[in-house]
Amino acid sequence: MKGESLKDYASRLFKATKLPDDYNLLGVSFGGMIAAEFAKIKQPRNLFLVSTVSNSSEMPLQFRFGKLIPLHKITPTFLLKSANFITYYLFGVKTQEDKQLLSQILKDTDPDFLRWAMNAMLHWNNTVKQGIKIHGSKDRMLPAKGKIDYLVDQGGHFMIVNKADEIQAIVQSILRNH
Numbered sequence: 001m002k003g004e005s006l007k008d009y010a011s012r013l014f015k016a017t018k019l020p021d022d023y024n025l026l027g028v029s030f031g032g033m034i035a036a037e038f039a040k041i042k043q044p045r046n047l048f049l050v051s052t053v054s055n056s057s058e059m060p061l062q063f064r065f066g067k068l069i070p071l072h073k074i075t076p077t078f079l080l081k082s083a084n085f086i087t088y089y090l091f092g093v094k095t096q097e098d099k100q101l102l103s104q105i106l107k108d109t110d111p112d113f114l115r116w117a118m119n120a121m122l123h124w125n126n127t128v129k130q131g132i133k134i135h136g137s138k139d140r141m142l143p144a145k146g147k148i149d150y151l152v153d154q155g156g157h158f159m160i161v162n163k164a165d166e167i168q169a170i171v172q173s174i175l176r177n178h
Helices: 006-016 030-041 061-068 085-091 096-108 111-122 164-177
Strands: 024-028 046-050 132-136 150-152
Touching: 006 030, 006 111, 024 030, 030 046, 030 111, 046 164, 061 111, 085 096, 132 164, 150 164
Parallel strands: 024 046, 046 132, 132 150
Antiparallel strands: none
């Protein structure tokens, strides 16, 4: 994984995954970028991209700046993995329950994988615009950019958890009509 591009990582994951010929795919955040790479290998019936970008041109300015000054490589691990007011703000979590879940997710994330993923995301070079984009109007981590098919009112980056019913309704509606 070290030094591996997001595209190569996704290709390796894809080869290890036994997908049926006819499949739907949903990716969230970093997983949405991986899903976009999967779709370039084998096109799904529907590609749902939630709280993510569909191509590298939609990356926010601060991420592009991160290529020039790679702070993620020198930031102490405990800062990357700690839940605090900054992570709560970026992820859009407000309730105690969501804060505890985000804290546990960060705690359980392998620090080497986290650094690699941040670097791979910063250097992702994808120009293909595809998928059904479902994005929150209040996403501070990866703000809505480009064509958004479904904008979830007041949805933050953590909306897959705290706006799950709305996202499920959107996905089910699309699946029923396709």
